[in-house]
Amino acid sequence: MSKSLLHLQCPLPKFDFDIITLAHGSGGLLTNKLLESGVFDLLKNDELDKHHDGAILELNGKVAFSTDSFVISPVFFPGGDIGELAVNGTVNDVAMCGAIPKYLSLSFILEEGLPMKEFWEILVSIKYATEKAGVRIVTGDTKVVDKGKGDKIFINTTGIGEMHPQADIALTRVKVGDKIIVSDSIATHGISILSVRQGLEFETTIESDTRNLNDMTLKLLDAFGTQIHLFRDPTRGGVAATLNEIARDAHLGIELNDTHIPVLSQVKAACEILGLDPLYTANEGVFMAIVAPEIAEGVVEILHTFDEAKHAAIIGEVVAEHNGQVLISNAMGGKRVVHMPVGEQLPRIC
Amino acid sequence: MSKSLLHLQCPLPKFDFDIITLAHGSGGLLTNKLLESGVFDLLKNDELDKHHDGAILELNGKVAFSTDSFVISPVFFPGGDIGELAVNGTVNDVAMCGAIPKYLSLSFILEEGLPMKEFWEILVSIKYATEKAGVRIVTGDTKVVDKGKGDKIFINTTGIGEMHPQADIALTRVKVGDKIIVSDSIATHGISILSVRQGLEFETTIESDTRNLNDMTLKLLDAFGTQIHLFRDPTRGGVAATLNEIARDAHLGIELNDTHIPVLSQVKAACEILGLDPLYTANEGVFMAIVAPEIAEGVVEILHTFDEAKHAAIIGEVVAEHNGQVLISNAMGGKRVVHMPVGEQLPRIC
Numbered sequence: 001m002s003k004s005l006l007h008l009q010c011p012l013p014k015f016d017f018d019i020i021t022l023a024h025g026s027g028g029l030l031t032n033k034l035l036e037s038g039v040f041d042l043l044k045n046d047e048l049d050k051h052h053d054g055a056i057l058e059l060n061g062k063v064a065f066s067t068d069s070f071v072i073s074p075v076f077f078p079g080g081d082i083g084e085l086a087v088n089g090t091v092n093d094v095a096m097c098g099a100i101p102k103y104l105s106l107s108f109i110l111e112e113g114l115p116m117k118e119f120w121e122i123l124v125s126i127k128y129a130t131e132k133a134g135v136r137i138v139t140g141d142t143k144v145v146d147k148g149k150g151d152k153i154f155i156n157t158t159g160i161g162e163m164h165p166q167a168d169i170a171l172t173r174v175k176v177g178d179k180i181i182v183s184d185s186i187a188t189h190g191i192s193i194l195s196v197r198q199g200l201e202f203e204t205t206i207e208s209d210t211r212n213l214n215d216m217t218l219k220l221l222d223a224f225g226t227q228i229h230l231f232r233d234p235t236r237g238g239v240a241a242t243l244n245e246i247a248r249d250a251h252l253g254i255e256l257n258d259t260h261i262p263v264l265s266q267v268k269a270a271c272e273i274l275g276l277d278p279l280y281t282a283n284e285g286v287f288m289a290i291v292a293p294e295i296a297e298g299v300v301e302i303l304h305t306f307d308e309a310k311h312a313a314i315i316g317e318v319v320a321e322h323n324g325q326v327l328i329s330n331a332m333g334g335k336r337v338v339h340m341p342v343g344e345q346l347p348r349i350c
Numbered sequence: 351m352s353k354s355l356l357h358l359q360c361p362l363p364k365f366d367f368d369i370i371t372l373a374h375g376s377g378g379l380l381t382n383k384l385l386e387s388g389v390f391d392l393l394k395n396d397e398l399d400k401h402h403d404g405a406i407l408e409l410n411g412k413v414a415f416s417t418d419s420f421v422i423s424p425v426f427f428p429g430g431d432i433g434e435l436a437v438n439g440t441v442n443d444v445a446m447c448g449a450i451p452k453y454l455s456l457s458f459i460l461e462e463g464l465p466m467k468e469f470w471e472i473l474v475s476i477k478y479a480t481e482k483a484g485v486r487i488v489t490g491d492t493k494v495v496d497k498g499k500g501d502k503i504f505i506n507t508t509g510i511g512e513m514h515p516q517a518d519i520a521l522t523r524v525k526v527g528d529k530i531i532v533s534d535s536i537a538t539h540g541i542s543i544l545s546v547r548q549g550l551e552f553e554t555t556i557e558s559d560t561r562n563l564n565d566m567t568l569k570l571l572d573a574f575g576t577q578i579h580l581f582r583d584p585t586r587g588g589v590a591a592t593l594n595e596i597a598r599d600a601h602l603g604i605e606l607n608d609t610h611i612p613v614l615s616q617v618k619a620a621c622e623i624l625g626l627d628p629l630y631t632a633n634e635g636v637f638m639a640i641v642a643p644e645i646a647e648g649v650v651e652i653l654h655t656f657d658e659a660k661h662a663a664i665i666g667e668v669v670a671e672h673n674g675q676v677l678i679s680n681a682m683g684g685k686r687v688v689h690m691p692v693g694e695q696l697p698r699i700c
Binding site for chain 1: 381406410411415420446453457488493692
């Protein structure tokens with residue numbers, strides 16, 4: 001179902017208040033009113049309906065467990081909002097473990113004065129994102145802080161997934177000769193957020209790439225199992241931070257080929273204008289796979305069957321030299337070191 | 351180990367920065383520096399050491415899953431701080447499901463400018479609380495928001511616990527005739543926070559009752575299994591909100607005996623001065639058990655073996671009359687309705 005269709009089906013319920021107040025976080029009648037007058041109905045499922053302090057789940061075997069708090073500003077941006085991002089972010093972290101995301105917890109920190117209309121829009125996005133990713137919200141929490149002590153809405157999601165039976169994803173499995181693949185063009189999310197923040201306008205709107213990645217990782221694990229050595233999503237700090245961490249922690253070198261790294265032309269143009277490096281710019285709907293060389297082409301082929309991985313490409317490989325460092329070669333054959341970023345080019349990007 | 355001893359063993363590491371900056375939430379070098387220069391060492395365990403996006407856990411059977419965000423103000427208060435509260439709060443929510451808490455995720459939203467000294471003190475409290483409760487922090491996240499967009503520190507913890515094999519805790523199991531037990535004197539946490547906020551001084555400091563409750567619930571489940579019908583911790587909204595929810599959702603009535611409800615004399619005095627009702631005041635280290643009448647005395651006996659449940663008492667029972675309502679009788683035999691609180695007497699109490 002498209003998000004806009006879902007929106008039509010979920011009109012704003014008749015709340016008898018227009019904004020969030022401190023009392024909505026009290027645990028009393030107003031908290032109940034907030035939840036019962038639409039929120040529970042929207043997110044409805046068997047576990048959530050029990051209204052206990054926690055959910056009871058049946059889990060067997062190896063389970064992946066991951067958490068993220070989302071503080072992005074602005075909360076609405078081209079291509080998504082904080083609600084969709086909060087679901088996808090944790091779904092993707094669980095998927096990066098080689099697991100199939102199943103359950104999420106959902107915890108809000110709302111700022112007093114948040115319009116109910118905005119809260120509802122975010123809830124509808126959450127609903128949409130959970131349906132698309134095939135996960136269920138089974139337990140939650142709502143807190144409200146005084147005006148000026150928060151920023152509209154912060155969301156924490158924590159996810160549980162069942163390990164794919166053929167997955168063996170670990171830093172220790174990364175080997176010399178492994179190929180490094182990105183699932184799609186990079187830097188789109190970061191540039192999208194920056195453009196709204198700065199009020200920049202390009203010929204076409206650059207939309208955030210926020211999306212769930214578990215459908216792709218599942219298909220890859222089904223096809224190649226243990227020949228996939230590592231998944232990582234290069235969010236904050238971008239591809240540069242993620243690969244530097246891998247090189248450092250795996251005690252290996254990484255070499256990238258500049259000309260193979262997919263970047264949308266309008267994103268590249270924006271980066272040039274703004275003096276940003278796409279390698280350091282945050283992503284949301286992109287992951288990297290480090291795989292045995294013999295399956296690299298096959299991985300890219302499968303990724304290309306997905307609309308949102310049309311630009312998947314092999315961008316480099318793992319090498320024995322320059323332990324702990326990431327190098328990049330350009331079209332002329334020159335090489336430079338890609339350093340670990342010190343800070344983020346953009347704070348509050350997710 | 352006492353908290354002060356642990357504090358001596360965990361002196362503030364030599365961070366080369368005194369305060370949290372936005373770059374500490376960037377995912378780059380400074381985030382790494384923050385985590386590697388003491389945080390990971392302090393919270394050390396096998397799962398956390400893998401530094402992946404998530405933790406891989408082995409779980410079999412029924413599992414309880416619960417989340418809470420903590421936004422208490424002030425973050426340090428008599429008897430505890432937000433770190434200890436964040437661990438205990440989620441440990442207790444998992445315990446209330448009839449489960450044995452095992453793993454926690456830990457997610458920070460820090461406000462730019464938070465002194466490292468305060469952050470460290472909170473981390474040490476977290477460590478202390480996890481050791482006391484017997485749980486491990488296996489995955490986490492750190493975000494930083496601009497000064498004025500948060501309030502020092504917000505913490506989300508999400509917990510996983512294994513169901514006690516003899517537990518069958520559910521609202522549907524509450525029956526007419528069941529006894530209602532509180533594990534200790536009520537309203538202490540709320541009054542403690544209020545007294546610091548208002549700068550009130552009483553003859554003795556009223557300390558928050560924040561503590562883990564899983565040791566008590568485990569012992570009760572070991573002893574009485576399915577004869578325990580429900581556990582609930584009356585946090586926000588106090589005993590009144592929790593019992594109103596139970597009465598409403600179980601479609602039964604509840605009758606309390608005013609004279610049996612334990613309240614510390616200094617808390618009672620403070621409530622009188624401040625015009626607060628202990629029934630509506632938040633608790634942290636107190637739970638309620640609704641149990642078969644024949645085991646009620648035995649439950650209280652076991653609770654009395656714990657230092658922090660010395661005032662455990664049977665305070666009421668479940669009745670067939672006045673469906674959905676909570677009534678309280680006083681020493682004179684008069685009865686009044688205990689309504690669901692509309693808002694919280696004190697915002698940001700947890």
